[in-house]
Amino acid sequence: MSNEKAILALLQGCNSLKRLRKIHAHVIVSGLHHHVPIANKLLNFCAISVSGSLAYAQLLFHQMECPQTEAWNSIIRGFAQSSSPIDAIVFYNQMVCDSFSIPDTFTFSFVLKACERIKAERKCKEVHGSVIRCGYDADVIVCTNLVKCYSAMGSVCIARQVFDKMPARDLVAWNAMISCFSQQGLHQEALQTYNQMRSENVDIDGFTLVGLISSCAHLGALNIGVQMHRFARENGLDQSLYVGNALIDMYAKCGSLDQAILIFDRMQRKDIFTWNSMIVGYGVHGRGSEAIYCFQQMLEARIQPNPVTFLGLLCGCSHQGLVQEGVKYFNLMSSKFRLKPEVKHYGCLVDLYGRAGKLDKALEIVSNSSHNDSVLWRILLGSCKIHKNVTIGEIAMNRLSELGATSAGDCILLATIYAGEKDKAGVARMRKMIKSQGKKTTPGWSWIEIGEQVHKFVVDDKSHRYSVEVYEKLREVIHQASFFGYVGDESISSLDMLSTMETLKTSCTYHSEKLAIAFGLARTADGTQIRIVKNLRVCRDCHSFIKAVSVAFNREIIVRDRVRFHHFKGGECSCNDYWVMVGRIIMVGQLVQMKTKDASRVKNVFFHVGWRKEERKRGLCA
DNA sequence: TTAGGGTTAG
Numbered sequence: 184m185s186n187e188k189a190i191l192a193l194l195q196g197c198n199s200l201k202r203l204r205k206i207h208a209h210v211i212v213s214g215l216h217h218h219v220p221i222a223n224k225l226l227n228f229c230a231i232s233v234s235g236s237l238a239y240a241q242l243l244f245h246q247m248e249c250p251q252t253e254a255w256n257s258i259i260r261g262f263a264q265s266s267s268p269i270d271a272i273v274f275y276n277q278m279v280c281d282s283f284s285i286p287d288t289f290t291f292s293f294v295l296k297a298c299e300r301i302k303a304e305r306k307c308k309e310v311h312g313s314v315i316r317c318g319y320d321a322d323v324i325v326c327t328n329l330v331k332c333y334s335a336m337g338s339v340c341i342a343r344q345v346f347d348k349m350p351a352r353d354l355v356a357w358n359a360m361i362s363c364f365s366q367q368g369l370h371q372e373a374l375q376t377y378n379q380m381r382s383e384n385v386d387i388d389g390f391t392l393v394g395l396i397s398s399c400a401h402l403g404a405l406n407i408g409v410q411m412h413r414f415a416r417e418n419g420l421d422q423s424l425y426v427g428n429a430l431i432d433m434y435a436k437c438g439s440l441d442q443a444i445l446i447f448d449r450m451q452r453k454d455i456f457t458w459n460s461m462i463v464g465y466g467v468h469g470r471g472s473e474a475i476y477c478f479q480q481m482l483e484a485r486i487q488p489n490p491v492t493f494l495g496l497l498c499g500c501s502h503q504g505l506v507q508e509g510v511k512y513f514n515l516m517s518s519k520f521r522l523k524p525e526v527k528h529y530g531c532l533v534d535l536y537g538r539a540g541k542l543d544k545a546l547e548i549v550s551n552s553s554h555n556d557s558v559l560w561r562i563l564l565g566s567c568k569i570h571k572n573v574t575i576g577e578i579a580m581n582r583l584s585e586l587g588a589t590s591a592g593d594c595i596l597l598a599t600i601y602a603g604e605k606d607k608a609g610v611a612r613m614r615k616m617i618k619s620q621g622k623k624t625t626p627g628w629s630w631i632e633i634g635e636q637v638h639k640f641v642v643d644d645k646s647h648r649y650s651v652e653v654y655e656k657l658r659e660v661i662h663q664a665s666f667f668g669y670v671g672d673e674s675i676s677s678l679d680m681l682s683t684m685e686t687l688k689t690s691c692t693y694h695s696e697k698l699a700i701a702f703g704l705a706r707t708a709d710g711t712q713i714r715i716v717k718n719l720r721v722c723r724d725c726h727s728f729i730k731a732v733s734v735a736f737n738r739e740i741i742v743r744d745r746v747r748f749h750h751f752k753g754g755e756c757s758c759n760d761y762w763v764m765v766g767r768i769i770m771v772g773q774l775v776q777m778k779t780k781d782a783s784r785v786k787n788v789f790f791h792v793g794w795r796k797e798e799r800k801r802g803l804c805a
Numbered sequence: 806t807t808a809g810g811g812t813t814a815g
Contacts, residue, residue: 220806227806256807292808327809358810365811393811400812428812459813491814498814527815 186213187221194224199234207243216246223253230261237261252284259290263297271297272306279313286313288322295328299335307332311345323349327356334363339372357385361394370398371637374407389420396429403716403743404632405437428456435464438714438741438748458486463495468748469758471499475508490522497531501538502747502758509535526554530562537566542575549579557588568596573609576600591622629695630716633706640698649702654693657701660732661692667754669731671724691724696742700729704736715742721749730754 190210197203207225210216222243229240244250244258255278262271275294278284286294291314298307311329319325326349333342346352346360357380364373377395380387387395392415399408412430415421421430427450434443447453447461458481465474474496481488493516500509513532516522524532529552536545545566549559560579567576580597583589594613601609616622628641640647647653661669671691696715703713721729721744733740734754742749750757 224806231807253807260807289807296808324809331809353809355810360810362810388810390810397812423811425811430812432813454812456812461813463813489813494814525814 187215187218190215190221191224194221194228197228200229200236200239203228203235203239217248219251222247223251223257226254227257230257235261237265237267250282250284252287252290255282255284256287256289256293259297260293263293263300268297268300269303272301272303275310286317288319288325291317291319291325292328295325295332299328299332302336304336304338307336320348321350323351323353323356327359330356330359330363334359334366337367339363339367339369352385354385354388354391358388358390358394361391361398365394365398365401368401370402373398374402374404374637387414389415389423389426392420393425393429396426396433400429400433400436402632402637403437403630403714404637405434405439405714406632407635408433408437410635422451424450424452424454424457428454428460431457431460431464435460435467436743438712438743438750440464440468440470453484453486455486455489455492458484459489459491459495462492463498466495466498466502467743467746468750469499469502471496471501471503471505471508474499475505475512478512488520488522490516490525490528493522493524494527494531497528497535498747501531501535504539506535506539506541526552526556526558529554529556530558533559533562534566537563538569540570542566542570542572546575546578549582555586557583557586560586560588561590561593564593564596568600571600571603573600573604573606589616589620589622591617591624594622595624625719627695627717627719629699629718631699631703632714633703638699638702640695640702642695643693644695644698647698647702652705653698653702656705657693657697660697660701660704660736661728663735664728664731667731667735669728691722694722694725696721696725697728700732700740704732704738710737713738713740715740717742717744720744720746726756726760730756 190206190213193206194203197206203225210218210221210225215221226240226243226247229235229243230237240258240261244254247254250258255274259271259274259278262268262274265271271294275286275290275297278286278290291310294310295307297303298310307329314320314322314325314329326345329345330342333339333345342360342363346356349356357376361373361376361380364370364376373394377387377391380391392411396408396411399405399411408430411433412421415423415426415430420426427446430446431443431450434440434446443461443464447457450457458477462474462477462481465471465477478488478492478496481492493512496512497509500506500512509532513524513528513535516524516528529548533545533548536542536548542563545563549563552559560582564576564579564583567573567579576597580589580593583593594617598610598613601607601613626641628639631638631640638647640653644650644653696717699715700713703715707713721742726749729740729742729749729751731754732738733751740751742751747758
């Protein structure tokens with residue numbers, strides 16, 4: 184065997200840098216360091232292998248007299264997957280400007296990977312131009328890399344254009360496009376792409392499923408999610424860790440926590456995503472105790488928690504009113520698990536205290552937090568609304584103003600607190616602030632899935648194709664609900680003074696969730712569950728309304744709002760009205776005022792909404 | 806000799 188062949192064989196079996204150095208020394212002694220295949224092999228090992236060394240690779244590269252494309256590819260690839268992807272771009276620039284070597288499809292794939300990792304948008308576009316000039320714009324792998332790269336920058340339109348122009352798309356390209364939409368929050372587009380994929384008879388695999396299931400989770404599209412689950416089972420993909428994790432999250436986010444638990448229990452292997460999905464699932468359903476139990480099991484399974492774990496735990500504690508436990512886990516984060524709480528964790532802590540009415544403590548935390556973040560003050564302001572605390576509410580608002588972060592939503596929160604105190608001047612100030620600063624409210628919307636179609640309703644929606652039917656049904660539903668305890672928001676009368684405020688004028692009557700529920704009642708079979716996904720928090724009026732509807736129409740209604748889940752059944756809600764405690768008392772007061780007019784109706788109302796204590800207290804029952 | 810796709814929070 185020739186010396187060259189012997190060295191190449193040695194390099195083939197090389198598995199450590201130490202051994203490689205010995206081979207390199209032998210290469211130099213043999214005068215073969217300019218032998219191109221040997222030099223390339225040495226470089227490739229150092230640049231790519233886990234036991235290689237990029238520093239050594241650079242040394243070898245610079246010793247090359249005239250590196251060919253293969254050598255450039257090795258060094259660019261090595262840096263693209265390293266902790267310093269920018270160096271991959273530096274080498275690519277050198278290759279293009281200072282060498283005679285021409286980039287090929289591999290070069291473009293590697294440099295695009297580097298662009299994606301550091302979100303180098305301009306460079307990505309420049310490389311895209313070179314791809315076209317070099318005639319590689321029909322290459323399925325390079326184009327898939329471009330789709331991924333543009334997706335990482337959030338340039339979904341360009342990613343879609345690249346995808347659409349591809350002369351042939353394989354499964355990986357379709358999956359990249361679906362993931363792009365899913366990751367950018369364009370979930371309906373992800374599902375539409377899947378439909379297009381199906382119409383072109385492309386088979387799907389586990390990767391496709393994960394993106395689609397994730398989109399179903401965000402949309403609350405349980406019916407489609409169940410179909411995906413069925414497909415996974417029939418094709419043996421439900422054993423995949425990724426698919427299982429996505430399913431747990433989907434079922435939890437679509438309100439079927441029991442199904443999520445079932446999948447979780449059956450998973451053979453569980454990783455941090457599995458545990459977190461379950462803990463977060465318990466958390467957003469307000470089941471703090473179970474989130475804690477799950478967390479303890481996770482530790483027993485020797486899985487180390489991460490910041491997401493604690494968000495789930497804190498969310499559960501906050502919504503179940505487990506103040507002490509929440510504080511304990513917040514402290515454990517840093518003391519035991521060496522995780523530095525982020526602003527979101529502080530947000531949970533402020534919410535935990537604020538929701539429980541411990542506003543002084545919540546204020547102390549926001550004031551002392553190194554995170555001078557408007558989000559924390561906004562959470563505090565929200566708690567002040569629940570507990571009608573003007574003083575701390577004003578402090579929060581002032582801080583928001585100082586931070587230049589006041590929104591129309593904040594003004595409305597404080598205006599509502601003032602209105603509750605009959606403070607007309609305060610309300611007027613908020614009105615002025617909204618008008619003078621031209622602040623806009625976030626329009627509320629709700630989704631409802633009917634069959635395989637997700638319908639979106641916005642507040643006062645007249646654009647939906649079935650608008651006439653929806654409004655007609657809603658009038659009937661409100662009428663029916665009024666026999667079961669729905670009397671309209673207690674704050675409406677006190678907010679009369681707000682009625683002149685243009686931006687606050689929107690009636691609670693046509694909030695998006697009411698329109699979606701009316702549509703759901705009209706379009707689904709008696710007794711079936713109705714599930715709604717909403718972008719904002721459910722307001723107090725809608726909360727009362729849905730409770731009454733659940734009993735009037737004998738429907739289980741599950742609402743996922745911005746913060747948590749509400750399971751309405753038989754006139755009760757799973758949140759136990761934890762966040763509307765103050766509102767409940769006022770509402771009872773209003774009902775008692777009605778008593779003089781129609782005592783039997785008031786009794787009926789109390790019965791159906793389950794306020795037995797109130798009934799007894801007011802002598803309406805034994 | 807070298808390439809492309811996946812899940813939790815926000």
